[in-house]
Amino acid sequence: MNGVPAASHTAETVAGGAPVLEVRGLSKRFDMTQALDDVSLTLHAGEIHALVGENGAGKSTLIKILTGVVQSDAGEVRVEGAAVHLANAQEAQACGVAAIYQEPLVFPDLDVAENIFITHREQDLLVNWPRMYAQAEDILASLGVRLDVRASARGLTLAAQQAVEIAKAISLEVKVLIMDEPTASLSDHEVRQLFRVARQLRDRGVAVLFITHRLEEVFEIADRITVLRDGEHISTRPAADVTRDLLIRDMVGREVDQFYGVGTTRTIGRQVCRVQGLGREGVFSGIDFDLHEGEVLGFAGLVGSRRTDVALALFGIQPADRGRIEIDGRAVRITSPRAAQQLGIAYMTEDRRKLGLAMPLSIAANVTLPVLHRYLTRLGLIHRPREEAAAEGFRQRLDIKAPSALHLVEKLSGGNQQKVMFGKWLNTRPRIFLLDEPTRGIDVGAKAEVHTMVRELAEEGMAILCISSDLPEVLAMSDRILVMREGRQMGILERSEASQEAVMSLATGEDEGGGATTGARIAEGTAP
Amino acid sequence: MNARMDERGSRSPNPPDPMESSRAGPAPAAARLAAALGARVRSWEGFLAVLLLCIIAMNALTSPSFLTAENQVNLFALSIEKVIVALIMTFVILNAEIDLSVASMMGLSACALGWLVQQGVPMPVAILACLFIGMLGGAFNGFWITVVGLPSLVVTLAMLIGFRGLARVLVEDRSIKEFPAWFEALGQQPLVGPFPLSLIIFFALLVLAVVVLRYSGFGRQVYVIGINLEVARYSGINVARVKMLLFTTSGFLSALAGILFAARLGTVRGDMGLGFELDIITIVLLGGVSIFGGAGSVYGVILSILIVLYLRNGMSLSNITGHLQTGVIGVLLILSAMIPNVRSFLAHVVRPGRLR
């Protein structure tokens, strides 16, 4: 991280062996957008090549072309020196190119072993189940992953699903493995394991193309680093030649000196919420905390620590079956989202697409959705002008980049969709705002905006509970941090005593915070 | 912050982000205008409207009696029960559910009416009782779907058999026609101008359906649930209540249609409305309502109702009946669902070359 600024922009010949994959002059246009503009890239056998860039830089398009999902307008792809035409996913696979994603696409009804082997084209006509199970066990064991190969993939954690996908790639004997933000949802321990696997693959001679937003990871794992910006190739350098500042400058095209807001001066007000012994059979138990006006309470923990489940209990989606919730000193039972809303509680989900927004509807329709009754006339009809005015207000206040409040949400970028979600819940005028991964999947610039917004809301006196897997983010934003492990509350750290090490030691249950040094990421499994 | 495509979202097969196009510079104004106009004409409703005009023109040319007021009223009256139920079916399918039991409920309500009248129950009481039976039956469906969590296809398939069975239990092999004269007159005589009561009820319900679906909060909730049930749930919408209300209303309107059917025919039998459910669903799907919920409009369904009725009427007037009619409607259903796909397929083939 403290390497010297690199001079070379074209370090093509440094790492690894022979070039496995060469991309030359690749261009792709979607309607009016030049998604890729004359991009070239070379991957060598046995290297880990990081691909970085902000959202919209063209990383996704490049991956899609390499995996045969879309076809380029111009340029060529060569695998082991031979030009190939990747017309579909199957051909890409045949060429030895495979990809794993942040949210792996597994077949939930099939078991683990089948998920590993089902894509094999050259699979025998008949399935030899015992042999398949044995092989699956072998591969997973070689990855150091313990999974029941006979269990159905439904309900596997994201990390486990990724392990399945990696095992699939290994079983296919890929030459090029693309990892698209694989760490975004993983706990630190799992990230470590993933890195170990990635290096293992590299040592076997696989070229790994590693995409991530986490710069710390780039420096830890990558042999070479390529930066894309606005669909153009900016630089490719050996990792040793790159500094953090240089990388950021390449990515954003400007100097960015800080990500997180510094300590604030807001005052903590009276207590609005108090939770005692909260629990849900078989999910979590013994949660105790209080929450004050103007306070940000961070929720930290590893995969399976059940933080989201606590939020869902407070929001009435999966009501708690034991313990006590007091709002303004009054004991309440929260059995539905509607009841939660009436108590002034809002919950912003981590999964915009599946749980958060009605994508084919307008910004206005989404913003008014939870409190539609406020926009109805006496006859139960929607008062359009009032609805639009409200949405327009949020559009301006939150700086949502859309021509109007009637713009469809599905046509917005991720960061703007995130803002629409903010608007949707702010519109309920919550006093207690539960945020679940408010910055997941949005780029650096949007992140900073979200942080500012959270700070401002707290300053206005809102009580905020923020679940985040971005440890520096939690540390920077929170007044106190509640750490969970396996459905139990491990402790609450005051701002003064909170550090990455302290949080990690609680979250992992170890005395010393294992790998908490380089911006450990800790994450939540999906809600069951 | 710059408005850029979310990398996560972009993995879905959605069309490229238009926000990116604004980044890439404004499109020529003329091109945009043309695109907007094209979208209007090429929309589902536009397509159906053109189709409808063709059918009307053809009917008018081939059959002199087609345009008579009498025929126009008749062609509605002959299928009025189906189109009334098609209105509520639109809501149900928009909500990503289905109700296969509607026709059996029509039969049950009509038979219950006959049975009650035969037992000496006064007509108004009998009518109210039948409407209540409809709500009860709908709520029964709703219970299994919302509380027990069974798929609506399964529940209403079972009740398609069950309600029909109950109707049979009530009338067995008899046919009951002891209705008061005013009731039959209501079903058979014009009430206002040339329009019988059933048509007036249909128009009223039509207006109500348009208003509710397009302009009311409830309609918004129906759409949102159809688009994404989880989003609706996480937004605090009482999904179970909306679904319950829809199925109850579906039962209620089916019962109403059954009563109107009884009034129109003056006689009830156990087989009333047998097989109507498929006709009703065909109308709704032809209207462009997505079988997966969340997309479609009442306007499309209105056009589709007109298309089906006019097509059937035109063919009847040309002495083409029976299976050929059903077959033509079937082909139309498939073709209409295919055309948008063929178009996008062609666009897909043509576009890269044109835009390069």
Next chain:
Amino acid sequence: MRLRAETRREGVLLLLIVLVLFGFSLVIENYLSARLFNRVSASVAILAILAIGQTLVVLTRNIDLSVGSIVGFTAYFVGQQLSLDNDIHPLVAVLMAVGLGAALGAFNGVLVAFCRVPAIIVTLGTLALFRTILVEYSDAQTILTVNLPQWLIDLPRLNVVSYERLHLRVVVAVMLGVAVLFQLLLRYSSFGRRLYAIGSSPEAARNAGFPTRRLVFTAFVLCGALAGLTGFLFLARFGNITVIAGIGQELKSVAAVVVGGINIFGGSGSVLGAVLGASLIDLLENSLIRSLQISEFLRDALLGMLILAAVAVDSVLMRRRRDR
């Protein structure tokens, strides 16, 4: 011992069938007799084959509502050919039925898989279309048993194995053969496993580069072929085929599949489940019409409730097990 979800579900169905058998044996005299087995098993066989075909399609997150019309069409067409020429070889007749069914299934398959029209729309359309073609083609003539070759007339009475008065009819043997074949196909062939995969996650299937369209198309062709085979057995069993033969079979086959625990949204279920589902439904129906206490008119009302109850019991039991 840990059982697969499918196995557990099949166990539940078997239990329900035993319960039904027990219940009716209390009500109906001579219920658990060889005679009844012979009759009901032959009736179940026909529905079961249709349900197996439906299963293939439902597994891929599709549905085929046109099977009733395919059954009628093939029964009529093959019946007509056999009436015209009694010397057609039995094997040719069967192949004719299967081939015609497959062709009609292919029509559905092309529209669903390659033209991307939702299956429910396509098959709702072809349900009407195939029937229309049949009526136009048949000119309202009826196929008569008397004109059929003798081997076909004897076929329903032919036994493969007999134990005292317990007979295993050819129809039942054919059904069992088809069931075993497709159970193996679905369990052990990569084609079968990919049908599950497509239904389980179409997005993942696309991503994995499966020839999704071809697989869905094949599922429809096989479903049509099995409906064609059903049509042939229909012809053999009922002999007199009018143009309305097979009406209503589509809903019965869907009911059998649903009761058999095949997820209507694809991805899970088994052939054995479909066979058990068909058995349960047909057994209920056959038992109800044999019960002296239950009037002719009460039967359907009860059947509807019993189907609902079967699905509900299954769903509740399965949920409880999953929670554990």
Next chain:
Amino acid sequence: MKFNKLLTLSAVVAALGAGPAHAEVMAEKGKKANLVLVPKFIGILVFDQAHDGAREAHEELGNPGTLEFIGPTPENSVAGQIEIVTTATTQGQDGVMLSNNSGDQIVPAAKAAREKGLTLVTWDSQIPSAEGEQVFVAQVDFDQTGVVMADMALSILGEEGGDFAILSATPDAANQNSWNAAMQNALQEEKYAGLNLVDIVYGDDQSEKSYNQALALIDKYPNMKLIMAPTTVGIVSASKALQDEDLCDQIKVSGLGLPAEMVSYTLNGCAPEFALWSFVDLGYLTYYVTYLIATGQIEGVEGETFNAGRMGTYTIHKDPTRENGLRVLMGPFSVYNKDNVEADAS
């Protein structure tokens, strides 16, 4: 026909028809009337036979108008018939010949047609209340059908009688329901005391359903000796079921059937005796009646006598089986057994 055991009912009819005497009307040929022949539904052989008869009369009478044969689909029979009658009214057809499958549900449409001046004649199956219908061309006397069915049962089962069941069409079929009722009436008589009707079940005129119902009857009533099926679909299905089960020795089938469809079962003893009338003749006679009324040659009132070509002279009488109806009674009933079935099968 000459081989048939004829049950000519003219004596009965003559006794009933006590109206004022009219001179016999001879049909004047070549008058124009557009007529529509409506079967219960498409796809049943007997209706096509009726169509053949109507066509024969159409050509014979030299009607320059049209004869359309339009039927609904079986699954949509009621609504379809109503639609066809309504459309015929709109089209301004001159007459409709209806084999009514809609019971009294057709009445509003039929009345509307009559108001517009259409001639409405029913055949094969009547409008029960007779409202909207001018004349019903009855194939046979419906009360007599019950007696014929009872007689056949008696002749098959013998003096000692036994249990039997009826396998009918749909529970809504008006003519089958009339016949079943008539048969139950006839059974009151002393000579049928041995016959014991145990059940009425419905096969919905579907082969598969009728077949299963027949099998169920066998299991349900171990002492049953006979299945009486007053429907052409039901009778062949029941016969096939019994034959498949090798039970033809113990249980017999009878009812109404087509000789062509029944010949093998009659010869092998499964269905020793059954009855039917000629649907070709029925179509022919119906056409004559409708043509005469539609062209104003007769009015369609009680007591009118007319000549119906090759079939001879008929008179319009009050229908004794209904309160308000008029009918033309065709007859005769043909009862088939192994002696005469082959001759009519071809």
